[in-house]
């Protein structure tokens with residue numbers, strides 16, 4: 001066969017495979033209409049309970065002596081009044097001062113329990129005067145509940161307990177035991193909350209089949225290429241390490257400097273790290289995300305995402321272009337703190353920098369440190385963990401083939417029928433990390449429809465939740481728990 005024919009035949013065969021893979025993607029069903037306010041009428045009342053929880057200023061702090069312990073105690077004391085049936089039917093334990101564990105006994109003791117997590121602490125509200133409604137007012141106005149915790153994350157604590165309340169009043173008992181695990185210090189690491197609960201469960205030999213914690217939103221308008229809102233369920237979580245770079249120098253007077261200084265060495269090391277950000281990789285989570293995104297994107301994207309075997313490098317290149325998508329493909333390194341000489345006219349005898357690293361699943365802190373050492377070593381710079389006790393290895397990627405995964409999908413279908421559900425890589429840390437040896441599969445979702453603007457209120461100003469959105473959140477938990 002002449003070469004020209006052979007080449008054309010190869011190209012045709014190649015195009016046929018690309019096209020076949022693209023066309024094998026099932027088309028998306030037309031998005032269903034969102035629930036009307038009439039359909040959500042039965043969920044009315046949840047707003048008052050959330051508002052009541054918001055009024056306790058449960059601000060956690062790294063320095064426990066700065067906390068208002070009375071606010072935490074008052075919130076805990078208020079729960080039985082707000083959710084009487086739950087407190088009559090479920091066993092509630094306090095572990096330490098910041099952890100609550102409720103056990104709802106299932107019918108089948110052979111099934112491993114499911115854990116539903118939330119936390120009842122919040123971050124401080126800076127710029128209080130600039131809020132339209134006070135951060136701890138719990139005002140209900142203009143169709144919203146206002147204040148700290150309305151999105152992060154008293155909203156799911158209230159919704160999960162209210163869902164249980166309603167199911168109990170209908171005589172419901174779950175098949176599988178359900179544990180509600182609530183910490184009061186998630187925003188400052190979770191050592192007095194979730195960590196103690198996990199430790200206690202481990203001591204009792206409890207293994208959970210799966211866990212649901214706060215996480216990705218039902219994102220509206222955040223991914224321009226998608227034709228509908230996307231519920232981004234975190235199935236994996238990046239790890240965390242602060243790496244300290246250190247260089248030593250001669251010190252002395254700055255009027256007669258040597259050719260190289262400790263400060264210069266640190267600067268060169270930081271520049272070298274930025275010049276070599278590390279290779280990108282499409283791991284299981286991102287591959288699953290792109291695969292399931294295909295029905296909801298235009299044909300061109302569908303071709304790309306259906307044929308990562310050939311277009312993988314192109315997708316990686318495109319994703320590397322934006323910080324948001326690049327973070328899905330690599331362990332990120334960010335130089336954050338720099339230190340040199342303490343005085344204008346003195347040479348540094350010691351200079352340092354902190355590199356904040358978020359570790360991709362599949363890698364680990366030792367590998368990250370090794371790689372950094374390889375890059376900075378030639379400048380005479382040494383790398384080491386800055387705070388050994390704050391290192392978090394990446395959390396494993398959870399299976400998409402579990403009862404809870406399917407239950408989440410079904411519950412989203414009931415509460416957010418217009419959205420599609422996708423697995424996602426979560427890059428912030430949550431209480432989930434404490435349960436890594438307890439739960440076999442871990443998912444992270446905040447079942448609220450959120451835009452980028454809504455998310456700005458989380459840890460920012462004017463945190464609020466629309467009442468209809470809150471009622472959907474309750475509907476989500478009611479369906480989810482009812483199916484376990």
Ligand SMILES: [Zn+2]
Nearest residue numbers: 152153186214
């Ligand atoms: Zn939170």
